[in-house]
Amino acid sequence: MYKAEVNVTLRPAILDVQGKTVEHALHSLGFNSVGHVRIGKHITLEIEAASLEEAQKIARQVSEQVLSNPVMEDVAVTVHEVIAEEAGA
Amino acid sequence: MKIGVVVFPGSNCDHDAYYVLRHELGVEAVFLFHKEHDLQGVDAIVLPGGFSYGDYLRCGAIARFSPIMTEVIKFAQSGGPVLGICNGFQILCEAGLLPGALLRNRGLRFISKHVGIRVVNNRTIFTGDLESGAVLRIPIAHGEGNYHADPDVLAELNAEGRVVFQYCDDHGNVTDEANPNGSQFNIAGIVNAKGNVLGMMPHPERACSPLLGSSDGLGIFRSLAHSLEIVAA
Numbered sequence: 001m002y003k004a005e006v007n008v009t010l011r012p013a014i015l016d017v018q019g020k021t022v023e024h025a026l027h028s029l030g031f032n033s034v035g036h037v038r039i040g041k042h043i044t045l046e047i048e049a050a051s052l053e054e055a056q057k058i059a060r061q062v063s064e065q066v067l068s069n070p071v072m073e074d075v076a077v078t079v080h081e082v083i084a085e086e087a088g089a
Numbered sequence: 090m091k092i093g094v095v096v097f098p099g100s101n102c103d104h105d106a107y108y109v110l111r112h113e114l115g116v117e118a119v120f121l122f123h124k125e126h127d128l129q130g131v132d133a134i135v136l137p138g139g140f141s142y143g144d145y146l147r148c149g150a151i152a153r154f155s156p157i158m159t160e161v162i163k164f165a166q167s168g169g170p171v172l173g174i175c176n177g178f179q180i181l182c183e184a185g186l187l188p189g190a191l192l193r194n195r196g197l198r199f200i201s202k203h204v205g206i207r208v209v210n211n212r213t214i215f216t217g218d219l220e221s222g223a224v225l226r227i228p229i230a231h232g233e234g235n236y237h238a239d240p241d242v243l244a245e246l247n248a249e250g251r252v253v254f255q256y257c258d259d260h261g262n263v264t265d266e267a268n269p270n271g272s273q274f275n276i277a278g279i280v281n282a283k284g285n286v287l288g289m290m291p292h293p294e295r296a297c298s299p300l301l302g303s304s305d306g307l308g309i310f311r312s313l314a315h316s317l318e319i320v321a322a
Contacts, residue, residue: 010192014237017193017271066154069147069183071190072237 002047002055007076008068009040043067046082055079090317091117093131095161095177097152098123102138102174105294109310110135113297116314123155132317133170134161136177138230138292148191148233149179158184170214170313171286175231178278178288187281187288188246189238191231195271199232203303204269206277206291207257210250213280214316215287218308224261225254225305227291229269234290236272236279246279254278254289 010016016038023037045062049055056079068075094106103120110118119129123141128134141152152158158180165171165186173181181187194200203226211221219225238246246252254277258267268275270290278289293306 014192015195015271017195017197017235021197066150067146069150069190071182071188071239072192 001082002049002052002059002079003082004045004047004055004059004063004077004079006043006045006059006063006067007040008043008063008073009038009076010072011074014072040073041067047079052079052081055081090132091119091130092133092135092313092317093119093121093128094135094137095121095157096123096137097139097141097155099141099143100137100139100176102176102292102294105292106135106137106174109294109297109307110314113307114310114314121157123152123157126156126160128157128160128164133172133313134164136161136171136173136180137294138175138177141176141180144176144233147183149176149181149183152176152180153183162186165281165286168283168285170317172215172309172313173286173288174292174294175229175234175290178290179233181286181288186286187279188242189236189279191233191290192235192237192271193233194231194235194269199230200234200269201228201230202269203228203296204277204291205257205259205261205267206254207261207263208253209255210253210280212250213253213284213287213312215280215309215313216253218312218315222261224257224259225291225293225296225308226303227293227296227306228303229291230295231270231290234270234272236276236290238273243273246276247274249282251280251282251284252276252278253280253287254291
């Protein structure tokens with residue numbers, strides 16, 4: 001089995017109003033060294049696949065077709081194999 | 090001849106749209122359930138406002154993959170009229186029937202109030218009964234209505250007259266102060282290249298009776314009905 005981690009972020013050209021608001025809040029708390037706050041989504045998936053390549057292909061498909069919208073978002077996908085837990089665990 | 094109103098789990102303007110069609114216009118209206126594949130022979134489809142599937146992931150992202158949408162997409166691609174209101178507009182963008190996307194409002198807040206929208210293009214099947222340049226008072230109610238598209242898409246929309254409604258002040262001036270959510274070019278509604286799919290964030294179905302404070306939205310439904318020639322005498 002494989003586990004995929006998907007990071008969805010607003011494209012750099014798009015004003016991230018949520019990130020801006022958090023950035024303002026951080027500044028008003030005195031964290032003036034902090035800037036360029038961007039907020040995204042972190043999604044984890046488990047995938048049953050015969051090989052790492054197949055798992056990566058599935059992960060990319062779901063990430064590009066469903067989990068992100070290319071008009072406004074970028075998506076980064078990493079996949080790694082999960083060693084099955086011992087029986088009964 | 091009849092008009093279908095799609096019902097997703099979380100739709101909350103479906104009955105308003107149905108009411109306007111049936112009781113204000115006297116048109117035959119039917120509900121189309123999200124799990125169905127049967128469009129019941131309708132001549133036009135309304136994707137109503139609401140929070141389909143809780144708007145989880147992204148607004149409209151899950152609704153776009155529901156069974157009925159397979160048929161709605163085919164219907165739209167073959168030239169059938171589709172009107173998407175608010176969440177319906179978001180679903181049309183997610184489905185790729187309209188370009189662009191609706192982002193979080195510029196001020197981060199959910200906004201529910203009457204706004205002015207200017208009729209920029211009255212040569213569509215949805216605006217034929219309206220005067221070009223007219224100002225409609227119609228409510229908005231959304232948290233993600235900030236229209237965004239790439240510069241080349243925006244240029245194309247403008248060049249082809251596909252921006253149908255723009256947020257404006259009481260006198261029809263399209264200003265930044267009159268822009269409630271930060272939409273590019275104050276865009277409140279657009280049509281596709283063929284002109285048979287309209288998406289708009291304001292809620293015309295909530296402005297179809299003097300009792301509701303405005304009847305300005307009725308002209309949009311009437312235009313559509315006229316274009317289908319199904320208005321009751």
